[in-house]
Amino acid sequence: MTSIALPFPSAGRPRRVNRACWWLALIAILVAILAGHPAGADRIKDLGTFQGIRSNQLTGYGIVVGLPGTGDDNLEYTMQSVKAVASRFGLQLPPNVSQGLKNAAVVMVTAELPAFAKPGQRIDITVASLGKAKSLRGGALVLTPLLGADGQIYAMAQGNLAVGGLGAEGRDGSQIVVNVPSTGRIPEGATVERAVATGFDQTPYLTFNLARADFTTAQNVAAAINSRLGGGSAEAKDAVSIAVKAPVGADVRATLMSTIENLSVVTAEPPAKVIVNARTGTVVINSAVRVGPAAVTHGKLTVRIDENQRVRQPGPFSQGQTALEQKSNVSVDEERRPMFLLAPGPKLADVVKAVNAIGASPADLVAILEALKEAGALKAELIVL
Structure with missing residues (x-):
C-alpha cells in the first residue's frame, strides 16, 4: 500500500502550513485510492466461483x-x-x-x-x-x-x-x-462425519466460472489475472470459464486463489432487457435499453351504461297498474392524449420521462413497450414473467 507523508509542522517551527502542499498531498491520496479501485470495477470473487468449490x-x-x-x-x-x-x-x-x-x-x-x-x-x-x-x-x-x-x-x-x-x-x-x-x-x-474431497490442489488448472455468461467479462478477468501473475497465466475458454495455470500444492494454490479473488475487474455492460411482471405491474428497465425513432400515442376509451328504474303510477280511477319503467343511458368517453416522439437512441431516463409525461399506469406502460417491440423500435429483450 502506498504511504504518503504529509508536511505537518514540527514543534519548534511556526505553525505555518503551505496550503498548496496540503492540496497536493490530498490529491495524491485520492489518485492512489482510485488507482487501486477502478471506477465501476467488481472483485473477481463477486463474479463467480472456482470449479469444484461448491456445497x-x-x-x-x-x-x-x-x-x-x-x-x-x-x-x-x-x-x-x-x-x-x-x-x-x-x-x-x-x-x-x-x-x-x-x-x-x-x-x-x-x-x-x-x-x-x-x-x-x-x-x-x-x-x-x-x-x-x-x-x-x-x-x-x-x-x-x-x-x-x-x-x-x-x-x-x-x-x-x-x-x-x-x-x-x-x-x-x-x-x-x-x-x-x-x-x-x-x-x-x-x-x-465425512469431508468431501474437492481435488482443487491436484488438477492441472484452476477453473474460474462466471455466474453470468459474458465473453467480454471473461476476457477482462483473464486480462486482470495475466496483468497480476504474468502473461499466459490465464486463458478464457468460453463465455463462462477462465483457466488459470497453478502449481501443485494446497498451500500455494490457496494463496493464489486468494490473490485472484481480490483482483478488480471492469465488467461488461449487461444485455438490454425489459422485465415485466404482468401480475404485479412491476416493470424493470436496465440502463442498456435503447429505443429507436418512434411516435407513440396512448388514449383510453370508456363506455358507460347507466341503468335507472322509474315507477309509473296509473291515473286516478283508471284500470291501470303501477309498473316499473327501465331507462338506460349509454355514453362514450374517449380521453385525448397528444402523441409524443421518441428521438433516435434515447436512454433509459428519456424513455421514463416520456412515459411519465402521458401519465401511463404500469399496465399502460406494458402495452406501450409491447407495441414498441413489435414495431422494432425497442432495442431490448422483452421478458414477461
Whole structure:
C-alpha cells in the first residue's frame, strides 16, 4: 500500500502550513485510492466461483417425537419408523401402540454441506413433515443420518426444533394457522462425519466460472489475472470459464486463489432487457435499453351504461297498474392524449420521462413497450414473467 507523508509542522517551527502542499498531498491520496479501485470495477470473487468449490445437498429420513398431540396419529409408516427406533435399543412395541402415536411424526431432513467442511463441524438443518402432522412445535428430532447423492453418510442430525409457525383448532372444527408449523429448523443441528474431497490442489488448472455468461467479462478477468501473475497465466475458454495455470500444492494454490479473488475487474455492460411482471405491474428497465425513432400515442376509451328504474303510477280511477319503467343511458368517453416522439437512441431516463409525461399506469406502460417491440423500435429483450 502506498504511504504518503504529509508536511505537518514540527514543534519548534511556526505553525505555518503551505496550503498548496496540503492540496497536493490530498490529491495524491485520492489518485492512489482510485488507482487501486477502478471506477465501476467488481472483485473477481463477486463474479463467480472456482470449479469444484461448491456445497453438497444432504437428505435424511427421521422421526420427531415429543409433540403435544399434533403428530401423524396412526399412519402405518409412522408406526414402522417408531418401531425401528425402538428396536435400536432392544425394545419391542405392543401391537396396539398405534392408538397413542399422536406425539410422533415422520419427517424429511435436508441440509447443505459447505465446501471444505471437516468432521466435527456443525451445520444447520431443515426438518419438514412427511405425513399428516399438524405442527412440529415442541418436538425433538431423533438421531438421523444424512446421506449424499452417492448414498454415503456425511452427517448425523439430532436436536430440538425451532418452529416459526403455529396452529390452533377448536372442538367445533374451526382452526387457525400462522405461517407453516409443519416445517422447522435446528441451528447447528447436524455434525459432519465425512469431508468431501474437492481435488482443487491436484488438477492441472484452476477453473474460474462466471455466474453470468459474458465473453467480454471473461476476457477482462483473464486480462486482470495475466496483468497480476504474468502473461499466459490465464486463458478464457468460453463465455463462462477462465483457466488459470497453478502449481501443485494446497498451500500455494490457496494463496493464489486468494490473490485472484481480490483482483478488480471492469465488467461488461449487461444485455438490454425489459422485465415485466404482468401480475404485479412491476416493470424493470436496465440502463442498456435503447429505443429507436418512434411516435407513440396512448388514449383510453370508456363506455358507460347507466341503468335507472322509474315507477309509473296509473291515473286516478283508471284500470291501470303501477309498473316499473327501465331507462338506460349509454355514453362514450374517449380521453385525448397528444402523441409524443421518441428521438433516435434515447436512454433509459428519456424513455421514463416520456412515459411519465402521458401519465401511463404500469399496465399502460406494458402495452406501450409491447407495441414498441413489435414495431422494432425497442432495442431490448422483452421478458414477461
